[in-house]
Amino acid sequence: MIDSPATRRLRVLSANIQAGSSTRRYSDYVTRSWSHALPAGNKRGSLDVIAQLAGEHDIVGLQEADPGSLRSGFTNQTHYLAERAGFDYWTHQPNRNVARVAGSANGLLSKLEPVEVTDHALPGRISGRGVLLARFGDGREGLTVAVAHLSLGATSRRSQLSFIAELLSDHPHAVLMGDFNCVPDTPEMEVLYRHTRLRPPQFSVPTFPSWRPQRAIDHILVSADMATADARAMPAANSDHLALAMNIDVPAIALR
Template identity: 65%
Template sequence: MTAMPDRLRLLSANIQAGSSTRAYADYVTRSWAHVLPNGKRLNLDSLAELVRDFDLVGLQESDPGSLRSGFTNQADYLAETARFPYWSHQPNRRVSRIAGSGNALLSKLEPVELLDYALPGRIAGRGVLLARFGEGEQAWHLAVTHLSLGARSRQLQLSFLAELLSDYPRLVLMGDFNCDADAPEMRPLYRQTSLEPPAERIRTFPSWAPRRCLDHVLTGGFEVHDYRAVPAAGSDHLAVAVELSPRRN
């Protein structure tokens, strides 16, 4: 059994399937990037440079292998390039062979257990990837998710997550929540789990002129020593970096 490190460096990043978006106009002028792989390998290499200094990385909008990624599983590529010995991918949405998207976890620590769940919602295609590390008193859980755009679907998804994660005293939930950490639909999560809202409101979207706080790393049973936004190789979301240590009872 591997003991929990005194410090953990975590990163959560919506990588937009390796695309580059630097202005709202790019959603139109670079719409080809949603179906073609051009330029994505360079962005993935930049992402690999970013993530290699972290212990665990949660990814959202990671393509599992389709036309737009050059049929490359992007989580696999990042894990190999940045030298993460453990990785897992949860494909949630696929449009034929043209595009795919999902959550992923890259880890330098060996997980004891990996589970994935589909999240409820008006439109299918959202999920949560759940990893357990350690045993007994050393055990802790890390979940990676990407919630829906609509508030009603997020309510259903957050209620599901609140029940799923309710028994874990030492816990991290990271991802693109598509809402502020203090949005009304987030309240069941804080009532039913050990999770606490972040101490700081970090604006992460759009990456070129951040106005909205959509990406979060929520923790329970940990002390937070650093919490900041960092560019994620051209993605339209900034990534969130955090440094944690286990809270001692």
């Protein structure tokens, strides 16, 4: 389905950009560990490549975007990408800042104007995870887009997904995207499917590791009454995750 009087097609992208760092093999986590703390390497060049990809979409959710610490040369990477990719609206949610050396944030880029943006800290054994919510359109039928980066541990993910499910339970038109650090049929994901209108993806798209994708841990989950098409993975410059893109047919009433 493409744009009709009843729907509008949105091009959506979710990308863990690893703060513009480069990881092309497992050994890089050790040999290039300095790039996660120092403003070295071609991070600006990587961001420019990501901006080209992002600009082809209507709404982009970012994970591991540096909010302006030493390793990024004190550049707010979400803002930088918004300017380079031509997005009029952007927001970010800093979640972790290690002595201003290395920060991490969720980000949202949008060509549609949100009517409200909120952010929430997620529960977990270790703090520093969050979910960013943007609402488009008026009233209960409006579209809600959430961007999250979940924990590595299943116990923390379970509590985080329960928290997100409560946030989205009353939103009939919702999109939840991000780095979940788990496959879509893992047991802790069931709380989303039981308590919201979000549904598992029709098929899994492996996104990690980017150089040999084997695990589908980055997701764009959509409410049951919104059709999706063309789910696909593509490089986010040299990040260790591939970006995930999808077309979503949103009821026109959700964007009014």
